[in-house]
Structures are given as structure tokens and as C-alpha cells.
Amino acid sequence: MNKLPPREKVPEAFTAIADGRISLQEGEAFCGSSDGKKRYHIRFRGDRYVSDDNASYWQGYPGYPVIAVLLLEGKLTLKEEAKLFAGINWHELNKKHKRNYRKAYEEVLQSLPDPAKADAYVEEVYQALCVMPIEIGRKL
Numbered sequence: 001m002n003k004l005p006p007r008e009k010v011p012e013a014f015t016a017i018a019d020g021r022i023s024l025q026e027g028e029a030f031c032g033s034s035d036g037k038k039r040y041h042i043r044f045r046g047d048r049y050v051s052d053d054n055a056s057y058w059q060g061y062p063g064y065p066v067i068a069v070l071l072l073e074g075k076l077t078l079k080e081e082a083k084l085f086a087g088i089n090w091h092e093l094n095k096k097h098k099r100n101y102r103k104a105y106e107e108v109l110q111s112l113p114d115p116a117k118a119d120a121y122v123e124e125v126y127q128a129l130c131v132m133p134i135e136i137g138r139k140l
Helices: 009-018 054-059 064-073 080-085 090-096 101-111 115-130
Strands: 022-025 028-032 039-045 048-051 135-137
Touching: 009 064, 009 080, 009 101, 009 115, 022 064, 028 064, 039 064, 048 054, 048 064, 054 064, 064 115, 080 115, 090 101, 101 115
Parallel strands: 048 135
Antiparallel strands: 022 028, 028 039, 039 048
């Protein structure tokens, strides 16, 4: 992977899965945004992923829709702890914190019953993501 995502994109992917906003099919997936206003299209073949979410398309790192696909494909470990992040409107939180993803994530952590356990799982998935031999591009 040429460029790593912010760590805080991992719990956003957990939310998409926990909220049932992502549908996975062979070679493609669709993911709704946390505020319900956008729908992202993710395509993949082998270790190459293409998505029209802003992070993947413009920044060149895997955005939360791609991370959610990796979790659903089993390339990253999906555990019950992901459900702790259900129902979070990341769009509003990121807007509130002026795109300071760390502050938005810290606010979410404070609201969880076991912040340390949740954060440990985010770190586990992030570390696995960092060493994955995947490519993010604009075309398959």
C-alpha cells in the first residue's frame, strides 16, 4: 500500500458493517455513508481496490468503505467488538471536529462501555491493515 489511512478510518468501517450499510457481491460492494446521503461503489480484483469515496479516490489510501470490504472478505479479522461502533454518525462528528478524525474518535471512545477493549481492537485491525499488500487506485 502506497499510503496509509488514518487509524480512525477503521472504526468508521466497523460502523458501516454494524449498521448493515454495506453489501458485498463478487468483485464489488456498495456502502452507504453514515448520514445516509451518499452511496459508495467499491470494486476489487485480487489485491487491487477501487472506490469512489473521497479518501480512496482523491487521497489514495483505503477509505472506510474499502476497509469494510477487507473485513467482510476476511482479509482483516472481524470480531464482535465491531458492533460497539454501531449507530455512529461519523459524518456529523467529523464535521463537528473540523475533520480532526482523532478528536471525533476520542469522543466516540468516551461513550463506549469498554473503551480500552474497543481501542485495542481498532489497533489490532489497523496494524494488520498497515502490512497488507493491497493497491488503491482509480481504475481496476
